[in-house]
Amino acid sequence: MKLTKIFGATEALFILIFIISGCKPDGYIDIQHLWREPVIEPDYSGVTIPVNIAPLNFIIKEDGVSFTIKARSSNSSDLKIKSKDGVVSFPVKSWKKLLKENQGQRIEIDILSEDNYGKVIEYDPVYMHVANEPIDPYLCYRLLYPGYESWKEMKIVQRSLENFHESSLFENQLLDDNCVNCHTFKQNDPGRFLLHVRGSKWGTYFVDDNEITRRTLRTEEMSANAVYPSWHPGGRYVVFSSNEVVQAFHMISGKKNEVYDQSSMLVIYDCNRNEISNIEETDTVKYMETFPCWSPCGNYLYYCRAKQIKKGFDYRNIKYDLVRKSFDQNLKVFGNAEIVFNAIEINRSVSFPRISPDGKYLVLTLHDYGTFSIWHKEADLYLLNLENGEIDLMDLNSAETESYHSWSSNGRWLVFSSKRGDGLTARPYFAYFGSPENIGKPFVLPQETPEFYKRFDKTFNIPEFVTGKIKIGPRDFARSSRKKSIKAVWSGSEK
Known part of the structure; x- marks a missing residue:
């Protein structure tokens, strides 16, 4: 009887230990x-x-x-x-x-x-x-060293968001170290996009599936090159801002340089007819116009507008509103400009307007002055409701610069450039967009090696979603650069 009690107690102890250990990870x-x-x-x-x-x-x-x-x-x-x-x-x-x-x-x-x-x-x-909604499978961006001193080792790459594979789309070392910028897709289409090359291989390179066409868009009637583009959803037209850009340098700590326009206007390029013309402004006030952005339906052109600067101006007083013009797609006729968001009224300036695929929302960058928000620490992203005009600071901002941004093709994901890591180099961050009240916490582009961003000293510029893999590569652009550029024809003004 005594032995039975001892055995029972021992058994109970083992069971207790087993239960306790089973409750622990x-x-x-x-x-x-x-x-x-x-x-x-x-x-x-x-x-x-x-x-x-x-x-x-x-x-x-x-x-x-x-x-x-x-x-x-x-x-x-x-x-x-x-x-x-x-x-x-x-x-x-x-x-x-x-x-x-x-x-x-x-x-x-x-x-x-x-x-x-x-x-x-x-x-x-x-x-x-x-989330239930997927993200577009590819992201395209430009890699370059932060700053303004050198164009060396500049390239545009495409990165799979479903794994860690990255491949070059354009490498400037194959084109005499020319500068490349402003890669822009027609509604996230990997087979339809353009990019600019500045230098000995100058031109705007249009990609239509596997065919690359090098074009010269600047004509004698234009005072500057075609710069910031936006594809019309129909694919026939591309609106550019033509900007005379100036770079100045600060003498105070915390500020490196300032980039601003001396003048700028909007031009529209007809891809089918190889014709370019300016978009006429009926207002008697002379303006600088930049950062065009078509609405998804193609019936409105949004852009940023500031009064033309005069001699002796203070660059800190250059401030841009968000405006738009209606567009008759059949007649190729623009309406009068109307202010969508009066940033000057609150002593701020707008850049990079981008509209959601459903046409309901517009994300913009708001900063103290000018248009080149990448150098402005105070630059933040704001969400504008195009149905009721309400605008709000987005929760995804940081204490550092937030600037360029774009929407995924399904409108559920935003990608934006942020310097929140070190205040110097921009990295692509993603955020889920369910509604203005349901925006996810941002996360940086995942890398196979988690220490990647501590070692990588280049900046990610102009992150754009792409719905598939781009088929052409650096050597295709190099071959196209050896062909004669096709010069666009000036066709007057579009009202």
Whole structure:
């Protein structure tokens, strides 16, 4: 009888130990729980991500000689990873399976750290929400060193957002180190876009599937080159601003240089007829016009407008409103300009208007003065409701520069340039857009190596979504640069 009692107590003790250990992650018994999330870089905590995004690899910035990472949800099996150095790299296939099984749901990432003495720290889980809507599969951007001194090693690349593959679209070293800029797609179409080349291989290179045509858009009637473009949704027309650009340098700390227009006007190019003409302004006041942007329906042209500067001007007083003109697509006739957002009234300036694919919203960059917001730390993104005229500061801004931005083809994702990392180099950040009240926390373009942004010293410029892979490459542009440029014909003014 006594032996039976001893056996029963021993059995109970083992059962108790088993239950306790079973309640602890990975069978650990001595675990200290910190009531906070672990610090990870990049910061992917609380973000809303596309179902088709590449793995969000990160580094755990906590002490430890061993880390256990477990991504889990109620809809799929756990994805478990071990790391000795805190670097977390998810297998691509396992990551894609995890996201697909949790579309529209939340993923929890549990992290444990262990030190040399066997002490284990458990943190609050890191959460990610997987959206129902996918993101466009490719992103196109220009890579260059930050600053203004050199055009060396400048290229335009396309990056798959579904994995980490990146390939060059244009490399200026194959074109006598010429400057390349303003790559612009017709409604995210990988087979229809243009870009400018400045230098010995000058011209605007139009891409139509696998065919590249080099054109000279500037005519004798134009005082400056065609610069910032916007494709009409129909594909026949492209509106450009023709800008006389000046660069000045600051003598005060914290400011490097200032870029502004001495004059600018809008011109419209007919791709079918190779004709270019200016868009006539009926107002008696002379204006500078820049950053054209077509509405998705093609019935309105939005752009930024400021009064023409005069001799002895102060560049800090150059401020742009957001205006628009109606457009008759059959007659190729523009209406009168009307102010959409009066930024001058609040002593601010507008740049980079971009309209959502459904035509309901417009994102713009608002800053103190001028149009070249990339050098303005105070530049932020604002959301304008085109149906009621309400405008609000977006929650996705930081204390550093936010400037260029674009919409995905389904209107559910925004990509924008931000210098929030170091205040110098711009990186592409993404944010989910469900509604003005439902905008996701921004996350940086994921890289295979999480330390990438600490080492990479080039800036990402003009991030644009693309709905598929671009088929042409650097050598195709090099071959086209050896062909004679086709000169556009001036056809007068468009009212």
